[in-house]
Amino acid sequence: MRLITDCDQIAGEFGFHPIKQLLTPGIRMDAPKMVTPLIADRNGERFLLAREQETGNLRAHGIPADRLRFFERYVSFDNMVNGSSAAESLADAVAELAGSDPIIVGADLPYGRYLDLHEQFGDRLRVEASAPSGPVLLYRLAVSDVHDRFARLRSGGAEAAARVLRDRPHLRGLVDEIDRAPADTRFELLESKLNADAVLAAAPPNVGELTGLAPRAGLAVLWARGSEHLYCIAAADDYTIPGEVVGAHASVPAAVRSVVDGGRLAIEEQWLDTGTALALRDAGFEVVPASRELSLWREERDSTDLAFMVIAAQASRYCIEGALQHARQALDEGAALTERDVFRRYLELIPEFRAEFGIPFAIAPFFVNCHSADRTIYPAIPTEHALTAATTTLKFDAGVKITVDGVVMATSDIARSLVRTPGGRQAYRIFTDVIRDGVIPNMRPGTVCEKVHQDCVDLLLEHEAELVESGLMPAGIDLHAEYGRRNVGHLMGKQESFLTELRPGHAYVLAEGSFGACEIQWPYRDHSIASEDLWYVGRDATYAISS
Known part of the structure; x- marks a missing residue:
């Protein structure tokens, strides 16, 4: 087969x-x-x-x-x-x-x-044997130039975030958090995270974070432990790469071997194709899967870009809540409306947000999960499905990404729901209160990810009778066991983390500067409800930064 x-x-x-x-x-x-x-x-x-x-x-x-x-x-x-x-x-x-x-x-x-x-x-x-990938060129960049490039990319971020926070008094403490953002230690942290002699990365989030350059198809980055340089590997007909040209090679493995003479090579097993990975093994490298370590490397440095995280979080709140308000009004007036109409209003609100707060950076959709429960209770991108008086819920779970010169500085992931039944509205209030008042304030330095999941489910169980009575939860289930099959949130590291989650078995310990999302997804029968906010663990408090 x-x-x-x-x-x-x-x-x-x-x-x-x-x-x-x-x-x-x-x-x-x-x-x-x-x-x-x-x-x-x-x-x-x-x-x-x-x-x-x-x-x-x-x-x-x-x-x-x-x-x-x-x-x-x-x-x-x-x-x-x-x-x-x-x-x-x-x-x-x-x-x-x-x-x-x-x-x-x-x-x-x-x-x-x-x-x-x-x-x-x-x-x-x-x-199956793979076709030759073609010749590549090797470019050398100084690590110091990468630090300088990121300093330029971040210019204006703190001022823009302060404008966004001017009408959010409960989040004003974030201004001080932004002012004391930590120094950029990306390469020092990389050394501590990877048990390898070098790392080869080609996934867009890692290329951007290693170089400060816009990722593109066919671009890979090589960095050797202790080196003051890193190397870009690109197709021979890609003339856009900065740096000193130091070699031409028949393949990516040959280019890597010209810099690193064997040893342990960390790779992104969740990105790299099997043909290249096996060719690297044949070239004498001990290939070390490191997608999880590289994800953590991004996640643990998010606080250096807190200003952009705040802007992304508030942009998502502004656009999602505005789109759902548009949907609510249209349904109340009996106007024709589809899922895609709501999504189109969301897109219109992105430039309106930028104009209102004077945001000089590009903000674009990252992902969108927008669907009514009468079409599906599974996560779904919007369609032309009509919303009517019979629509019980419209879930809008989405994120934006902020880029500067093509480099992703932050992404977001929050969810809101338009709920049109009395029992559903009661459940939605419970979920939102559990997240904002119960879970997020208690996520402090030293909190273990799996403990957050346990606490969240414990808080939900305090409302079990109400949820069962309203028909939003089946009676007699073991919620800890069943909901333990999914997370109640995750870290962010220039994207939603699928490797560091708030769920059983994840023993990662939060620290000052940790950033992520906390969510309750509740699909059942004719309802699909989601409540989700982004959080940031600050020095003196943990903030729901998308509230």
């Missing part, structure tokens, strides 16, 4: 682009193909293997149910009560279809997925 991950082939076979027209691949800027669907070709019979979370989007794209095979069960009360046919993992879904046949994958498969499949299938897993 062959597994096909090529986006163009998936688009040609099923009629949608698996990154641009689904939700989660667009959020995971450092690992989109770790969450995209795959084609499983079993002797000419083709199925689409997809994470169950994308159910609403795949239905909207008209994918026939008999050609879908889901894995990674989505956590909802409906699935808790009724069960789910989704396989536990991609490897389990592949096993159900492949039987005892060999499994052939393309060299473009992310190395992280290759490792997962190889753990289950061993020598039954085979990798």
Whole structure:
């Protein structure tokens, strides 16, 4: 059986682009193909293997149910009560279809997925030969130039954030937090995070953070421990890279070998393709998966860009709440309205926010999860589905990204809901109060991520009788066990973190300067409610910075 991950082939076979027209691949800027669907070709019979979370989007794209095979069960009360046919993992879904046949994958498969499949299938897993990638050039940049570049990129951020906070008196303490933002120690922290001699990075968030340059397709960055330089590796026909040209090479592994003579090489297994990872192994490197460490490296330095985080958080609040107010008014007046109409109003509000507060930086959509519960309770991008008097909830969970010269300085992730039933409105108030008044203020330095999850569920259980009585929660479930299958938030590191979450088993300890989101997602029956705010652990308090 062959597994096909090529986006163009998936688009040609099923009629949608698996990154641009689904939700989660667009959020995971450092690992989109770790969450995209795959084609499983079993002797000419083709199925689409997809994470169950994308159910609403795949239905909207008209994918026939008999050609879908889901894995990674989505956590909802409906699935808790009724069960789910989704396989536990991609490897389990592949096993159900492949039987005892060999499994052939393309060299473009992310190395992280290759490792997962190889753990289950061993020598039954085979990798097709990859086409030569073509010649590359090696450019040398000084570490000191990177620091100088980021100082320029941050110029004006504190002043813009102060303007945004002028009407938010409960957040005025953030002005002082911004003024005492820590020094930039990105390379010192990188040395402490990675148990390797060098790191090779190509995922956009890491390229931007290592160089201060706008990421682009085909650009990789190499940094060796203790070096005062880093190296950009780019296609020979890319003439836009600054720095000193120090070599031309036949391939990325050859370029890496010209700088680092073997040893432990940290790579982004959730981004790097399997063909390149195996070629690096053949070139004599001990390839060390380091996507998690690089994610933490970004997350632990977020406080240096607090000004931009504040702007992004408040931009999201302004635009989402404004779009939902537009929807509420239209529904009250009986006007025709669709999910996309609400999204269009959200987009219109981005430049209005910039104009009102004099924001000189680019603000663009990062992701959008906007859907009514009468269409789907699964996370979904907006469609032309009509909103009517019968609409119970409209969930709007979205983020923006702020860029300067193409470099992402901050992203956001918050959620609000338009709820039109009495029981639903009561539940939404409970969720918002739990997050803002119960959870976020108690997230202080030393708090363990999994303890935040426990505290959040404990607070929800104080309202169990109300939620059950209103029909928003099934009776008799073990909420700690069932909700323990998902997070109640996550850190941010120039994107939503999928590796450091507020959930059982995540023992990461928060510190002053930690930044993330706290959320309650509540899909059940004919309601899909979400409440989510961004938080920042300051010196004297923890702030809900999107409130």
